[in-house]
Amino acid sequence: MEGGRIDGKLEMSDSSSELVKQSGDEISHLAIDIGGSLIKIVYFSTNSKCSTNDEAPTLSKERKEVPNGDLNHHILSGRLFFVKFETSKIEDCIKFLSSKKLQQCGAQCHHSHADDKIKIKATGGGAFKFTDLFKEKLGITLDKVEEMESLVAGANFLLKAVNREAYTYIGGQKEYVQIDQNDLYPYLLVNIGSGVSMIKVDGDGKFQRVSGTSVGGGTFWGLGKLLTKCQSFDELLELSHQGNNRVIDMLVGDIYGGLDYSKIGLASTAIASSFGKAISENKELEDYKPEDIARSLLRMISNNIGQIAYLNALRFGLKRIFLGGFFIRDHAYTMDTISVAVDFWSKGEAKAMFLRHEGFLGALGAFMNYKDGNADLCPPQLVEQQTPKSSNCIVDRIHNSTRVRENENGAIDCRLRVSSSFKIYDEVKRC
Ligand SMILES: Nc1ncnc2c1ncn2[C@@H]1O[C@H](COP(=O)(O)OP(=O)(O)O)[C@@H](O)[C@H]1O
Numbered sequence: 001m002e003g004g005r006i007d008g009k010l011e012m013s014d015s016s017s018e019l020v021k022q023s024g025d026e027i028s029h030l031a032i033d034i035g036g037s038l039i040k041i042v043y044f045s046t047n048s049k050c051s052t053n054d055e056a057p058t059l060s061k062e063r064k065e066v067p068n069g070d071l072n073h074h075i076l077s078g079r080l081f082f083v084k085f086e087t088s089k090i091e092d093c094i095k096f097l098s099s100k101k102l103q104q105c106g107a108q109c110h111h112s113h114a115d116d117k118i119k120i121k122a123t124g125g126g127a128f129k130f131t132d133l134f135k136e137k138l139g140i141t142l143d144k145v146e147e148m149e150s151l152v153a154g155a156n157f158l159l160k161a162v163n164r165e166a167y168t169y170i171g172g173q174k175e176y177v178q179i180d181q182n183d184l185y186p187y188l189l190v191n192i193g194s195g196v197s198m199i200k201v202d203g204d205g206k207f208q209r210v211s212g213t214s215v216g217g218g219t220f221w222g223l224g225k226l227l228t229k230c231q232s233f234d235e236l237l238e239l240s241h242q243g244n245n246r247v248i249d250m251l252v253g254d255i256y257g258g259l260d261y262s263k264i265g266l267a268s269t270a271i272a273s274s275f276g277k278a279i280s281e282n283k284e285l286e287d288y289k290p291e292d293i294a295r296s297l298l299r300m301i302s303n304n305i306g307q308i309a310y311l312n313a314l315r316f317g318l319k320r321i322f323l324g325g326f327f328i329r330d331h332a333y334t335m336d337t338i339s340v341a342v343d344f345w346s347k348g349e350a351k352a353m354f355l356r357h358e359g360f361l362g363a364l365g366a367f368m369n370y371k372d373g374n375a376d377l378c379p380p381q382l383v384e385q386q387t388p389k390s391s392n393c394i395v396d397r398i399h400n401s402t403r404v405r406e407n408e409n410g411a412i413d414c415r416l417r418v419s420s421s422f423k424i425y426d427e428v429k430r431c
């Protein structure tokens with residue numbers, strides 16, 4: 001299938017329209033990824049109003065002994081939510097955060113003090129760029145988590161813990177991939193944000209950024225905006241759906257008099273040179289339809305990323321390529337182009353697989369980083385829905401056997417194990 005959105009597309013919250021709807025949420029933990037184009041927020045809420053399942057999210061207190069101490073733990077049941085904002089509209093994000101009640105100690109601590117310092121996990125370049133802004137406007141300290149580390153932690157979590165997270169997109173069909181947790185590594189993670197990072201992942205916390213390209217999502221949106229006068233990314237994507245790239249791209253057949261170049265395996269319809277037709281036609285930009293320009297641009301960038309991804313997979317002998325980042329946007333034509341490029345160049349050996357929580361890998365990874373809290377604090381950990389047995393290593397259990405539940409809005413039902421003394425606020429004030 002060419003172009004268009006796939007039915008059942010995840011609609012995770014898109015900035016301000018959600019502000020009002022969710023303003024009553026009680027947030028116990030929140031992490032933020034501030035990228036070149038978008039700010040992504042992942043937060044855990046125990047608010048029962050948000051539940052659409054039979055079992056309303058609850059706070060169940062549970063006292064547990066841990067081997068190296070006697071910290072008291074409790075389990076928060078609730079849901080992970082995903083929200084995004086444009087980085088250029090960071091004020092909306094600030095408003096969103098100030099409308100939320102960032103709680104201390106889950107729901108256990110009822111009194112918060114105006115001078116309490118809130119500390120949240122933050123990743124992406126903006127965690128550095130906007131440190132002062134968050135401090136000044138919200139009194140929030142950004143506790144920085146390295147960007148590549150966050151992407152990998154987010155991807156590993158999703159692949160191991162969430163059912164139907166990864167899928168292939170071939171011939172217009174989406175097919176979910178069953179991940180064998182014992183045979184996940186190594187894989188190539190390709191994150192297509194403003195720019196593109198390619199990371200070889202060998203295990204939890206074991207990775208190497210092996211390549212990247214500056215021709216990414218920012219290039220598509222930036223060039224597309226200049227060339228088509230589109231006002232939003234989604235408008236540009238929609239436009240590309242209606243266009244025909246052959247009007248602008250120079251095809252092999254345009255060069256070879258309508259013939260295939262069979263000797264090197266190129267069909268007459270293959271693109272020989274993206275945007276190449278524009279050099280020989282006596283046309284101005286205005287003479288081309290914006291939809292055709294958008295289509296050529298999308299094809300050029302997606303194809304290029306697919307090819308570089310494949311080359312890196314080949315370089316390290318990797319068969320599995322997982323793609324994240326908000327450039328993908330669950331868009332059929334983008335995924336089709338990337339899949340075809342990987343399939344073509346690898347002669348069917350390598351597979352492109354897309355992640356449903358595409359752009360939230362970094363924010364999720366930063367969220368997972370709460371586990372690295374101070375030694376005397378028990379970090380929050382995601383646990384499965386069923387009542388945990390006596391294991392102390394809840395994260396390991398998730399990784400090895402169980403899966404959290406995900407509802408159709410992309411929100412993930414899960415439980416968080418926190419110590420009674422843990423809080424998102426600074427350690428200075430204990431409740
Ligand atoms: N609403 C949007 N506004 C801007 N860019 C968007 C939007 N939705 C998708 N995109 C695409 O996603 C890219 C950003 O992806 P993301 O993974 O968030 O990266 P970053 O961390 O660099 O912001 C943009 O460059 C653009 O191509």
Ligand SMILES: CC(C)(COP(=O)(O)O)[C@@H](O)C(=O)NCCC(=O)O
Nearest residue numbers: 035036193194195196197212213214
């Ligand atoms: C610098 C970045 C890691 C920042 O991440 P982003 O905000 O684009 O998600 C990314 O833009 C990138 O990997 N750019 C490509 C740089 C290069 O390898 O040429």
